[in-house]
Amino acid sequence: MVKFTSFIVFCILITTISLPIQAQKLHSLNxxxxxxxxxxxxxxxxxxxxxxxxxxxxxxxxxxxxxxxxxxxxxxxxxxxxxxxxxxxxxxxxxxxxxxxxxxxxxxxxxxxxxxxxxxxxxxxxxxxxxxx
Structure with missing residues (x-):
């Protein structure tokens, strides 16, 4: 159960970090x-x-x-x-x-x-x- 919870937390963290980066990348297109x-x-x-x-x-x-x-x-x-x-x-x-x-x-x-x-x-x-x- 601890591994599963850690996995879920990891996925949420990656999603939270990657969405602003993707939005910034789109806006940085020339x-x-x-x-x-x-x-x-x-x-x-x-x-x-x-x-x-x-x-x-x-x-x-x-x-x-x-x-x-x-x-x-x-x-x-x-x-x-x-x-x-x-x-x-x-x-x-x-x-x-x-x-x-x-x-x-x-x-x-x-x-x-x-x-x-x-x-x-x-x-x-x-x-x-x-x-x-």
């Missing part, structure tokens, strides 16, 4: 830099630059949708491994809205951002691959 838009084949030549200043996130994004260019910028926040920012489109695609929200989750290895946009009552997928260092 999102600054160049990201490639890899959403789907309708999008090409897509590049996003992210700059993080403390919890604030600044984004500039250029992408072509079926050959039509779109330019947008965004400002938001990072909480843990999630970034969320409001976007404003400065060069729009006809029929698309000019404002929205993006919510992206950083992969455990820091090489992918996946999530979704919401805009004008619509929601769709977003996916970016780290292109810079």
């Amino acid at each position: 999102v600054n830099g160049l990201w490639e838009d890899v959403n789907n084949s309708n999008f090409s030549n897509g590049h996003m630059i992210i700059s993080q200043d403390a919890e604030l996130i600044y984004v500039t994004h250029y992408v072509e949708f079926k050959g039509l260019p779109l330019v947008e910028y965004g400002i938001g926040t990072r909480t843990g491994n999630t970034i969320e920012y409001k976007v404003k489109v400065t060069q729009k695609i006809p029929g698309w809205t000019t404002e929205g929200m993006h919510t992206l989750t950083i992969s455990e290895d820091g090489t992918m951002l996946t999530g979704h946009y919401t805009s004008g009552g619509k929601k769709g997928p977003l996916e970016f691959k780290k292109a810079g260092k």
